[in-house]
Amino acid sequence: MKGTEEENLLSEVTEKNYEYGFTTEIESDTIAPGLDESVIRTISKKKNEPDWLLEWRLEAFAAWTKMEEPEWAHVAYEKPDLQSISFYSAPKQKKELASLDEVDPELLKTMDKLGISVEEQKKLSGVAVDFVMDSVSVATSFKETLGELGVIFCSLGEAIQEHPELVRKYIGTVVPQRDNYYAALNSAVFTDGSFCYIPKGVRCPMELSTYFRINQAGTGQFERTLIVADEGSYVSYLEGCTAPQRDENQLHAAVVEIISHDEAEVKYSTVQNWYPGDKDGKGGVFNFVTKRGICHRSAKISWTQVETGSAVTWKYPSCILKGDDSIGEFFSVAVTNNKQQADTGTKMIHLGRRTRSTIISKGISSGESQNSYRGLVQIHPGAENARNFSVCDSLLMTDRCGAHTFPYIEAKTPTAQIEHEATTSKIGEDQIFYCQQRGIEEEEAIGLIVKGYAKDVLNKLPMEFAVEAQKLLTISLEGSVG
């Protein structure tokens, strides 16, 4: 990292507040709180959806009404009152947007504050950005460049209008409507999200990026992302999340589905910084997310996540290794501070022969937070010579926090090779003193030590994200040793 970046980092460390905690004054089109069939019909109608999708939503809703909110995760929270949430909130737009110039200036300002000025990104970094605020996607840049290669990158809503056959073919194939309580809810009420299709043999020349932001009070965000990488293609996809500071809990229940066809590769990187609540645990986002990908023959999916936000996180980006010789990877840094709770990990389902998976999970707990790794490595009878390697490390910053590891391993073939390593350590006073003796202040010393600890994962992130992630790590651990 360059000196100047470290400087910036240091100055940002002194800002003690959640820095994305602003709201944007944009008139929103929000429907009344509550959930019943008519709400779903309203959403579907507002979005001008085809009948099959309405049916699909209603099936999900019917399944959901018979489901119970899961309680097996190592988290405790007051269950959100779904009847008090508005399930649709769209920034009001009068007409279709032809270019960025037509985007509401307030919205552009929001993007600026987030440091993701679309204009700048266009020029400097070649990242195409899809920006989802509350539930609706507002701007996608670089569409033309991508269009020439046949890459489709747009909001899911747009894809439903423009490419219904693709959406219909793939939606719900990796995360079925009735997969779990929150996935079912999402299937019933999702309002937008991102869609990405990479045609056969195309290597997507730029990183595709979506920023999610919950803005409107009392709304939930239920976005749905669908990524299809056709045979032999490659894409790197980035997802960033922020939310304003609010006293009440906000619900985020997303679904991400990835289909990686034969010999395709998808890298999915997340920096999650939803508002974590204040130091007493008031407010914050409930982040209940289902992320799953399927790998066909010789395909690969890598999940990399840096999780620093949310009051409660419940998230297990997973890979179904269906095709022979396919590869699944999961690299995670999860930081919890104050009263945050995170229960996160992955599932690697080995079905094909010679399938391989790698899991590197680095938990960092501070304050009175609870941080759990929960992982499943499942090797099915046909998965001959499958291999898994897992490392689950936990770093404790205080005596009041908790780190928990729940690794589940099911091997049903004798030729499987599974390795699992786990460590738990307390941040060393010796290490901090050693840094201090070299002139490095305690806060910065902790930042250095933690970044070093998480390096194996941070290195997997694309450059722009790595810098942001390092900042977030430092900021979210301020004043945390004790």
Place this chain on the structure above:
Amino acid sequence: MLKIKNLHAKVGDNEILNGLNLEVKPGELHAIMGPNGSGKSTLAAVLAGREAYEVTDGMVELDGTDLLDLEASDRAREGVFLAFQYPIEIPGVSNLNFMKAAVNAKRAHQGQPPIKAKDFLAKVKECSSLVELDGKLRDRSVNEGFSGGEKKRNEIFQMAILEPKLCVLDETDSGLDIDALRVVSKGVNAMRSKDRAFIVITHYQRLLDHIIPDFVHVLSNGRIVKSGGKELALELEDKGYDWIKEEQNA
């Protein structure tokens, strides 16, 4: 440069330093010797500002600044360097990034901008050749997987980079073979200058064959009980510490 007066310190309920007095002038190198448990490493820790050590009485001044009033990191920025007896490993943090953070912390303290990459690398090159630290060790994580000798060389490397006013070497010779001892000593000697002072804590005379002290002090029960020139070290090597204890009791 350094004035220590009537220093008393304890760890938990154990009184370890009992009225220690020492004055070190710029350019001087003071060796502190003494039997196990006499308080040598405690003196190093107290000077560096380790929290577990509680100063109950006395004063320590560095160029007129009350050192005991400063946080450990501020003492370092004021020019106090401690070469650790057991250097600490910091996995995932490269030696060079670590040093750059330290250099820039000190520069910020002095109101200077961060060091330019080119200048930093030139400094690194110069200092690493001083202690024959090869490129691989420089780029690796701080002390991780280093041998005992490599760790000690790394301490001297860091000392050279940071250019402290006062260098405190805590048993830097422990665990070193003859070759490493020579390399480390060479590094220390190269850094001796009229503006810089050294306190070298050691058990053994052999280090002082390589690093010639101006003064030798014997520490016993938390205070300096005998001081002399470099000959005192030879006398101690020859006779052990018992005769000093007897002298004391007499």
